[in-house]
Amino acid sequence: MGQGWSQMWNKSYEGTSVNWKISEMRGGALLDAGTFPNGEYYILVKAVAYNGASTEWVYGSFEIDNTPSASVSSLGLVEGAFDISGSASFKEHAGGPEGTVSAGYGPQGQGWSQMWNKSYEGTSVNWKISEMRGGALLDAGAFPNGEYYSLVKAVAYNGASTDWIYGSFEIDNTPTVGVSSPGQVEEAFDISGTALFKEHVGGLEGTVLVGYGPKGQAWSQMWSKSYEGKSVNWTLSEMRGGALLNAGAFAEGEYDILVKAVAYNGASTGWVYGSFTVSRVNQAKSLGSSNGSCQAALAGNPINFSIGNKYQKERDLDLEGPGLPLGFSRFYNSRSTLTSSVGYGWTASFSEYLTFVTGKVILHQADGAEVHFISDGQGKYISETDKVLLIEPVVGGGYSLKEPDGEVWSFDGSGKLFRITDRNSNTKTLTYTSGRLASVEDNFGRRLEFAYRPDGKLATLTTPIGPFGYNYDGQGNLVILTKPDQTTKTYLYEDPNDVHNLTGILNEKGIRSLTVQYDTQDRGILSQGAGGTKSVSIVYDNNYVRHVTDSLGRTTTFKLYVEKGIARVKEVSGEGCGSCLGSVGERYEFNDRLYVTQAIDGLGVVTTYTYDERGNVLTMKEAVGTPEERTTAYTYHPTLDLVTSITRASVANPWQSTTTTFVYDERENILSRTESGFNGSGAITRTTSYSYNEHGQLTQMDGPRTDLSDVITLEYYPNTPDQGFNRGRLKKITDPLGSETHLGEYNAFGRPETGTDQNNVVTTYTYDPMGRLKTRSVNGFTATFSYDEVGGIVLSHYPDGREFAYDYTNSGWLEKVIGLPGSINYIYDTEGNRAREEIRDDQGTVVRYTLFEYDGKNRLHKTIYPDSNYEERSYDLKGNLTAILDQKGQGTSYAYDRLSRLISVIQPGSVITGYGYDNLDNLIRVTDAENHPTTYTYDDLGRLLSTLSPDTNLTAYTYDAAGNLLSKTDANGITASYTYDGLNRLTRISYPDSSQD
Template sequence: FNNGVNGFAPQAYPLGVGTVRTIDNENVSYQLAYTLPQNKQDPEGITVKVQSPGASLGLSYGVSDSSYDRMDINGDGLPDRVSRVGGGFLVSLNLGYRFSSTITWPSGGWGVGNISNDSKVDINADALQINENATYSLGASFWGIGGGASYTVARGIMALQDINGDGLADQILKRSDRSDNYFQVKLNRGNSFGETEQWNAPAWGRAVADGNIARWLPGENDTINYTATESYQLTAGVVIMIPLIPILTVAWIDIAPSVSLSGGEGGSALTLGDINGDGLADHVLKLKDDQGVYARVNNVGRTNLLKEVRRPLGGKFTLEYELEGNTVAMPQSQWVMTRVVLTDGMSNTYDTRYEYGDGYHDRYEREFYGFDEVTQTEARTTSIERSITQTFYNKNYYLKSRQKQSVTKDSRGAVWAKTANTYVLTDVSAGSKFPELRQTDTYYYDGTTGENGSVKQTHQKFSYDVYGNILTFVDAGELFTTSDDITATITYWKELPAYIVNKPEQLLVKDVGGATLRDRWATYEDGTGNLKTLTRQIDGNRKSKWTMTYDDYGNIKAISDPVGYTLTYTYDSEVATHVIKAEDNFPGSEGGPYYSTAVYDLKFGQVLRSTDINGNHRVNSYDDFGRPQAVFGPYSLDAGGTPQCAATIEFSNSIPKYDTEGRSVPVVPAGAVTKNRSDSLLGCGEDPIDTVTFVDGMNRLIQTKKETDVNGQHGMNVSGLVVFDALGRLVQQGQPLFRTNNRYGFEDLAAQPNQPLNPSKFIFDPVDRTTMVMRPDSSAPGGYARTTTTYGFGSVNAGGPLYAKITMIDPEGNRVNGANRRGTKVTFKDVSNNVVAAVQYNNGASITTAYGYDTLNQLTEIRDAMGNRTTIEYDLLGRRTAITNPDTGRTEYGYDAQGNLISKLTANYRQGKEIKYAYFFNRLKKIVYPFSVDVVYEYGAMGSSGNQAGRISKIIDESGVEERYYGRLGEVIKEIKQVNAKTPPVQRKTFTTEYVFDSFGRMLEMTYPDGEKQYYAYDN
């Protein structure tokens, strides 16, 4: 094997080559000759020389067809064993180190029997390749002078050659026994050959011959391949006789010097070859003594290139292509996508163009490395045109197709954004390298300069292990300081026999001084790599640990949080994928265990029925596409889960239309109707509230209609017309309007006059930031109240570091043209998008609030205009542990390993007198106050009445005892309050308040403790 560098490796795997090819040759020849013998005698009458001057004319005709050969039939570049049999092809694929077992590639015969040319040799049409050849020869000789000429013609009538540009050898037949104006083709399908197709081959309009004896060859020369050659030879000689004994003539020596002249020239030629560089085989003709080259150009062209995609909501996008290549660096050609036109199915079209730089083909590796530059241009030739130019490595095998940088420009060529990547090649093993992305630089611009005019910059750095896993990540943050730099270090758990090398074992984050900011680590199951435990450092010796176990299918069987609360999952028995039961580990003394169940529609993997821990059901149904069709809430179902009302929520979608061929035609725009019913304890809801939504072919919401009453009339509130710009951004939103007709249909506002109605308008910069919002206001100049936003860079304080600067002026400020800085707010942000300062103005005087952050971008300080500071502290899990404020003093917070708040110490209490919170797992059981009565919470057990399971059933505090009962949706429907008055407990009064809510969460009734009722009614 060729080692690809400088030689050949020893043979390691004998291929078992066997027979190379089998070719059958059949020939027939004719010859006509005339000779006139002549003798030369000496003076004594003795014959001393015999000569036979004469002439000859010959014709030979032959056919060769191969039935077994080595050729690449599957397009992988390796020669396979291929033989032709009656029912198709027998193929042994070349695997690179051996041949596969024989497989059959079905292919019917040509159905033409034997092909015959004027009773010459019959041609078997079922072969791999067939070639014809014929030779005419003429010769003559006379007394030492002789000469001859021959004319040879070769024709290929059957071949295995790629004709449609897919890289697979197709069967091609162009008969010579008749003047067909087409090729017969069987396309290679990758594992078989297709049916015979006729590919049109228009007449050349001239004879495929040289106008001489070649025309006498029976049959047609317009075949797959054709060549003609002429050759000639002329010889002349003389015999000089020298006697051995000058006086006697009984012996002599003959010396016969001679000269010869031979030559030849090519004649006409016809072949399949790519003449126009599109990568497709054209039929090319070059006639002798004709300066022109003629071609039947292959019309496959863009065939098999994706042309159009019609989306189910009515949108579509079309693609256009052009050929790139045929250069020194890229000698082949390639179709590249140059245009994408996206249509939303309404009236909006989005045109994106693509331009390419230089392509590169590595002749050593025989591989195309891509283009060095690709430019994507949107909204071309408009004022909002923008382009994104990406450059790539394409001269190195290991770096090919990796992005160097990306630059965003506007229509003027000004740069708005840029990112750049730096790669380093690292040796992995002998002859193998890994392209490491070592650094990514991000540049910030103000839109007024070229690529070299960046205002700010930041970067991230990376390092890797031998498996390509990231070992360290460094975020430089602001480059004017190193105090915000962070370094994340990752180690990995590996199990090489199971090919597991990428499971993070520890993640450690530190600041520039080496202080730990985050620390977490994990353990994994042997053999599977499933996560077993995840532990996070809190502070000191305190840790937070999660534990997971799995079933034999790799599903999570149980998960336990840091305080021991565990959820156990049961999966369906059919596909072992869907959770049909979730159960916790609350003990019986705490009302547990609690569990909920579900039943799935296995066809779509969707929940059909779910039952919560209080036994309340929810039933779902789906349409033929798996979309929600109806939802029956708990108030629509009886205790067994059987529907007693119409669905709480109903969905209906646009019904597809069909064309005359039965193909689905999208309804544009696509709409959906949602019907919401207000079921409750009082019974089933009556008239639902209808909401209709419409989306365009890009799935953008373009209209919403909602049922309502206006001035005593029933109808639909219709959202205003939306208008998008050439980049697809919302630039106008009309005001809503009321319609009493066309309840569920789309309101085509674009076709109506005066639309959009009093629109709000939006203007953006090239990177999609809002620069102006215009709201209709008859009292404002021009009828619009304007809020403007400008973006740039600036310092909070003179001489200070540079930040992104956003200046917003509200409508009042714009009304007075910014006089006295009225209505102006300036915000400064760092490269992490944190607000570092906000400046407002009062009669022209600035009022600045500054913000500080730690290296993880957690807010740590707020400083007002008077210099008052509020500071915030965090633990290693990012939980707020203290706030210090000049008004309230210092407040400290404590947490358990799960994150539950367990203590709160305010400035009003001394150490040890903090408020404490007690839990069972994650359930709050008690609040302990240092100077007042504790608050105690009780919870309903599994199976409790009043839907109390898992919910607060009783609260005991200094004011008394409160009991709670719930509805099926978890809403409070009854409160019983016993007040701790200054009377004996048996004389203390109890107050009961009851509520009725509907499925929208709206209160329908309220019953006061004295029995008085209050009712609520709502419009549509």
């Protein structure tokens, strides 16, 4: 418009009226607006007659606007392969492509990074950068993290174009990474974890870096590995060419694990931390009985599976008091390298001694274990773990160790044990000849004498009941024990890898009662009784995990916790093992002295404990965090490990307590026990008092009654040599009514051979050479008993003519009882559970039998009868019976509260009985199937005060100080009164109407 014409066409027409078109003038070709630049155009036309006459130029107009439109999709956060796309609209270009789309991207705030374009035919276009790139998608894994813009422009064929149109997308390829903390590690171990990367289409997704170092210090070493894949399970061993870490190369302590994941584009996590602890089990500390801890790592007969130590305790002699017990035990430890007077790997009673290292004293116990004591900085030494014990220097030389039971062990300056004294000054004195223990004698004249072979091995132990003999093989192993009755026990050492490993025991019958196997690392891996019974096999997993399988193939897994070289069971899982300590699902937490601070049972119920500085329990909180939560508190003597009070919440007076208090004399004997609390009327107490002689023997017990004398007195034979075996023994008991019981003619075992009761009836006893009752005679009537070599009773005959014979399996389980008439026979599974019980007649024909099956903890699961009907029992993880299915297929279920108290029984037909309890476990409510409650109230001494029921209404009760029922008043106000003698025997019942007495 405003310019000269661009092109001109003409055409001649016949006719006076013409409709003309430029397309006719152009041979039928239309004009193509797509080729026109945008703008306004004029049309000019002139008509010229045949004679030359013409019009002026006549004008028209048209407009061209081929400006396209375009859009781009904003993608948000992208990962992996992605595309940028959008749409464009063009005006038609009849002669070819309508236009071109140019697209690219760039980091926000910067120039574009790359640009592509493509020409399109068509007026409506859906474009993609991948089309412009020959089909190649963009790879987010190759982009640096950040925000990006996308830009697009559409250019029409005629050159008309859009402005740049913007979209956006975001790249965040930051990975995530995690590490599994191995906890306490042993032997070969690995560090592992997971990482999540964003996809990198072009290759590796990223790299994981892993290192470790002592806690709070710089890392020691670092490894890395690049991975393909978005989800990675990484292990340090892969980065180390398959090599595991070796805990043995680490110093004991806590270690940090640090791990980082770096994506291909350089985006990374921060350092993520884990941890592991190197805590080695101290072999010397772990020998022996593990101090009897209920969390000790013991299984089977037993094997300590923390170190693989086979431990065996043999009690050769056990003589009862007076004074200190006098006995002799031997202890075997397969992991011990000690050669003692009783053989390689064996130790024995009275072999305790002390050794000294800088700042530490080590107690070598008779069972082979070491207990380490550290200096308190004031000249004394305190035990590192378990109960707080003190070793103190003694004026004049030597050391003393006081045990929790009050015994004082005295050692000379070289650490040799020479005397044991109890809290009442009873003693056992050790004498030595040429450095060897020669004798042990107590203050009642009982004596043990030790005789040795030329090589220093114990040959004979002479005791009050006779001699014990000991024989050894050429390797120094103890192989035969000969008892005073001339029976023998044989010990076998058959391991080809270690000639000192105890592999079996033949009992006094010659039956192999124990078999033990070891692996090539000298660890016990199998323990079983006669014929494979009570078998346990052990698999040693790393990181203090052990798998124990019993004789029925049930496997239990134990997770150990190690502190100061001692292992304890921390967690128990699996099927259950009848020959193992601990129950499935149990978990424990410990303090640094290995006291349990928290115990969680298999049902998730929590019990917590607190302790004083001497290791005494201060509080025990049960069912923590539940409605049944309750606390028991303890106090102790200021200098002695003796409980002085036990306190729990009162059940009779809210916000008050019930307490049991104990008073002791200067020798730690209990003088009185007082229970105090409340009943419905006020405070109540009852006290029992005790008196002792100079040897700590009980001489008087004064009961709680005040209405009459309820004193029991005890008299002992003098502690003089002329009394023989009677020396210091109980002579007479006088009851509150003055009646006397006399005992006398004691034998070397400390058992009386005569006794005269309150009615002057004399009973005499005889015993076999091992102290087992042989005859019992009363008024000329005698019962006799016979035993086999291992002490099982095989025959009993009674004065009325009844006689029973007993047979046993090789495992010592009662197999048959033969009497009149017929017999009872028992068959066992390999765990020692009775699997079949038979009743046979005189001809040996089975007339009745019952079968039994058991669960993983050897609890009765099923009882099967001859008609194939059965009863089935189920239990929860605490051993509570939860269901019984009877022979008719009808079930009864049982539910318990968090303190394992029965709270409901659901019988067939939905018959429900409910139960409720007070804080002291007294049953206070029973609700029957018709929802009728019967309630009970108690005082703090556990005595029933009242019963309120729909049937009998209110009944009230009163008691004397000893807990005897004094009165019972029914709902009609009728009171029955009760009278008792000094022995608390009922002597009279009185009613308001004397005719009812």
